[in-house]
Amino acid sequence: MTFSPVLPLLALLTAVNALSNGVAKLPVLGYNTWNAYHCDIDQDLVVTTAELVVSLGLKDAGYMHVNIDDCWAEKNRSSAGELVPDQVRFPNITDMTSKIHSLGLHAGIYGDSGWFTCAGYPGSFEHESQDIKSFQDWGFDYLKYDNCYIPYDEIIREGIVGKYQRMADAIADLAKDSGKTPFIFSLCEWGWSQVWLWGSTIGHSWRVTGDIAPQWSSLASIINFNSFITQATNFYGHNDMDMLQLGNGGLSYDEAKSHFTAWALMKSPLLIGTNLSAITPDILGILTNKEILAINQDSVVGESISPFRWGINADWTSNSSFPAQYYSGPSENGTVFMLLNTLDEPADMFFSLTESPWIRAGRQYSVRDLWTHTDNGTAVRNFTASAVPAHGVVALLLKDAGNEPNGTSPPCAVTSNCASENGTSVA
Known part of the structure; x- marks a missing residue:
């Protein structure tokens, strides 16, 4: 099928009224628990992972965030309507974030814009201000915000933009009231409603497809889709191509290099999803390629290739x-x-x-x-x-x-429409 060039041109509109609140001008580099562990997480694992980010040299390479994904909460809110960390697996979540901070790293957490998270834990719909305040009090500064269990139309009375705007407003209000740096807001909306056209007015990055898999076919599909919306990425926000699947099996070494290179040069956030205790030197070498990372983190040019x-x-x-x-x-x-x-x-x-x-x-x-x-x-x-x-x-x-050297022939590298001053065309 032939893809219309109109879509990339429309993506240029995302710079208008774009979010610029002093955080995440550059793509976020860090770690996320989901790809390696799914729901099998606890605070000891997260702290150990943070320590590995430092000891393996990933922090020195620029990976500064350690983010927990779904399944960290109790299945029910407190009597006051507050989210409660799982009392067995996360008995002291502030102690966990304090240890992450002591390593010079940042901590991120996961939530959902609907009734429940994708794994069935409490979502933040109608609790946005309450939840973002809890996240800040616990020591987090990054929020991945998912798109499951959407309320009925007669309840939400919003489009998808409004559903995410609720948390964006809560983040802005909290920053104003607390005087603290705003949360980095990562929209996990999966690209269903052309999020690349509006995401930059609300968040700092936005998922453009469904979940990645450790297979070449998945990488190729994501690269193909993102190739048509590269103009949506700049210093105001980033097309999020999902987490890095390096080291999880299913990819050859050359495919892993292609995966990392495309994600980095397209200015996607780079969130490692590998079990760091089992990472191989080859994969670590890919993740710490400083020349590739320098382009992802270019402070002068924010656009994707x-x-x-x-x-x-x-x-x-x-x-x-x-x-x-x-x-x-x-x-x-x-x-x-x-x-x-x-x-x-x-x-x-x-x-x-x-x-x-x-x-x-x-x-x-x-x-x-x-x-x-x-x-x-x-x-x-x-x-x-x-x-x-x-x-x-x-x-x-x-x-x-x-x-170029004098006398390089032909006169034009591309001869189509090439002409001398008198109008003679170059064959």
């Missing part, structure tokens, strides 16, 4: 199995390129430099490989990556290195 050519499919083709293969975007230190081999066998990947809108004609560019961490000479007019592994990735940073 975007496709400039789809590759095996015609441009603007939506294909959940074979997404766009050629991406680029600006960064503080040069033009970023991602070449994604979506095929099931190795492939050479070629592109003309000026296919990217961020490259100047008539210039040559130094080439930095962000995975081998090597300087790979100078590119003039075009670049070829040889034998990119199946489902593998190449990430490059190109920097302007001056005028």
Whole structure:
């Protein structure tokens, strides 16, 4: 099917009246308990995980949040209507957050905009102000907010925007009343109502698809979908492509590199979902690639990379199995390129430099490989990556290195509509 280019253009509207309240200008880096543990969590596990974030060097790489997901609460509120942490698994939740803070990290928690969380614990509908105050009192500063058990229309009398606006207003009111930094607000709405068009007016990130799975088919589908809405990501908010599934089985090493690279360069939040006590050196090396992380955390350029050519499919083709293969975007230190081999066998990947809108004609560019961490000479007019592994990735940073050599032929790298001053066309 051919995907209309109108949708990405509409995404440009998200910058209007966007939320800018002093937090989460850059994508959040951290850890989330769900992918590795689901409901099998307790406060000792969370503290141990926080300690591993430090000892493994993840904190030094920029991963600063440790977030608990669903299933942390008792199934019933207190007589005063307050949420109650599970008395067996989280007997002293403030002690847990204090230990996380003592490590120099931040703590995040999970809630839901409906009657119940997705696992059946109390949701925050009609308790928004009460719950966010409890979260702050317990020592949290990040809220992942889900979309299960939606109230009947005659009760809520809101669209999906209004349902999330209720908690956004409660967060803003709490920050004003308490004088403390506002919560980072992560909308887990799954993209059902084009959240990328309105999410930035309410939160700091927004899930664009359903849950990720540790399979190449899941990664390809998410990348494909996100490739059409990259313009929605900037310093005002971020398309959340869901948690990192590295190290949970199901992905090859090359697929894991592609997973991390696409999430990072598309400026998604990077929340690790791996059992850190069993993490391998290869996966740890992927997660701590400082050159890739530096682009995700670029403080000068907030935009995601975007496709400039789809590759095996015609441009603007939506294909959940074979997404766009050629991406680029600006960064503080040069033009970023991602070449994604979506095929099931190795492939050479070629592109003309000026296919990217961020490259100047008539210039040559130094080439930095962000995975081998090597300087790979100078590119003039075009670049070829040889034998990119199946489902593998190449990430490059190109920097302007001056005028291309005199006499480079033909006169234009792209001869279509190229003409001399007298109007003679270049064949």
